[in-house]
Amino acid sequence: MNLRDTLKINGAGHLEIGGIDTVDLCRQYGTPLYALDYAYIKKVATAFGETLRKQYGKGAVAFASKAFSATAVYKLISDLGLFSDVVSKGEMYTALKGGMAAEKLVMHGNNKQDYEIDYAVMNGIGYIVVDSTDEPEIIDNAAKKYGVIQKVLVRLNPGVEAHTHHLVQTAREDSKFGFSIKSGDADTAIKRLFDYKNIRFSGIHCHIGSQIFDRNAFGLAAHIMTDYICKLRDEFGITTDVLNLGGGFGVHYTDKDPLYTAEDYAGYVDFIAEAVNRNVAEKKIPKPFLIIEPGRSLIAESGITLYTVGTVKDIKGIKKYYAIDGGMFENPRYALYRSEYSAIVANKAGEPFGETVTLTGKCCESGDMIAVDIPLQKAVRGDIVAVFSTGAYNYSMSSHYNGNLTPPVVMVKDGKSDYIIKPESYEDFVKNHNIPDFI
Ligand SMILES: Cc1ncc(COP(=O)(O)O)c(C=O)c1O
Structure with a gap:
């Protein structure tokens, strides 16, 4: 875990970046969300x-x-x-x-x-x-x-x-x-x-x-x-x-x-x-x-990606999966070259790590993982997971695979935040699609 500089656990026991509680960031901007620390x-x-x-x-x-x-x-x-x-x-x-x-x-x-x-x-x-x-x-x-x-x-x-x-x-x-x-x-x-x-x-x-x-x-x-x-x-x-x-x-x-x-x-x-x-x-x-x-x-460690936990699947004695609302469409690095990450449950950041879990995405690919067998706090549906060091080669390698919108990116500085990449809409998503007359 790389809690350093403005990344810290605040009085509420939540992860904070750039002087802002990540739970508040998620409330304001939704998830999945990339956040970069100025x-x-x-x-x-x-x-x-x-x-x-x-x-x-x-x-x-x-x-x-x-x-x-x-x-x-x-x-x-x-x-x-x-x-x-x-x-x-x-x-x-x-x-x-x-x-x-x-x-x-x-x-x-x-x-x-x-x-x-x-x-x-x-x-x-x-x-x-x-x-x-x-x-x-x-x-x-x-x-x-x-x-x-x-x-x-x-x-x-x-x-x-x-x-x-x-x-x-x-x-x-x-x-x-x-x-x-x-x-x-x-x-x-x-x-x-x-x-x-x-x-x-x-x-x-x-x-x-x-x-x-x-x-x-x-x-x-x-x-x-x-x-x-x-x-x-x-x-x-x-x-x-x-x-x-x-x-x-x-x-x-x-x-x-x-x-x-x-x-x-x-x-x-x-x-x-x-x-x-x-x-x-x-x-x-x-x-x-x-x-x-x-x-x-210059930029990897400035970034975290925030997700909401959805399905929790515990295959006894084999693996425990936390499925998050992102995946290889916003971070394909595990699928591409088995990259590794560390993470924290942002709204329970003050609690000890008690689990070994695999963060998996929502795409229809078995290789759609973000981090495999990592230590993490126990989480349930609705909790927020923050994955560290996602500022480099994540947004820039993102895609629309499985009809997912690329998440927005916010920059945070001294308690302020704003988009540097605004959210896409489904309208944006199909704006270059075309149905030829002959169909
Ligand atoms: C020509 C060149 N310069 C710089 C870089 C940056 O490398 P890194 O992000 O590992 O610092 C790359 C990465 O592929 C590169 O191809």
């Missing part, structure tokens, strides 16, 4: 940003907005001085609507569509990260059309793979992302960029994995990437202005994961800054503009 996002974003500035100097924290793409989040992030990455026209459109400056956006994607590149260039995007051999020509054409020189980074595969506590240095070439350094594909891709008049090679990018707690993984990536900057200079006379080391910093989902504070996240940045500073000094290369792209770590 203070958490601000604290972690500030820690990342300030540490990068102090320990490194020139650089930027780019929120990996696939974690939660919403106008209010882009507004908050840009007010805090962050950049953002986007992976589609839809994310870029939302970012611009949220007031994010185009030049602070970095576009990723292993299969960017021509219309996405056109839109990005037309709107003056900061950087496009080249991730396929076809892209330079499409970018060049778009840049020519709009009379600009488009800055690009190239996504590299540095042969470092890190997930949770496992760090492996691999020669694995099988990834849909990036050009391999080892095979020489990276050299070829970068040299080719100089054939295009409307593109400027600005730098290199890598992203080594997700939910990483081993900071050495970032140190290793920094080392390999700065070595490569050196190679570009020494072998091909190419200057690299930007080094983007991606995201992937781990968060707390269950007590198996460390519970990091904003200071701990600052520690990651400190470590990365120190590794890059050391390597560039040793190799005598100009200090690149350093970008990091945290997604999950």
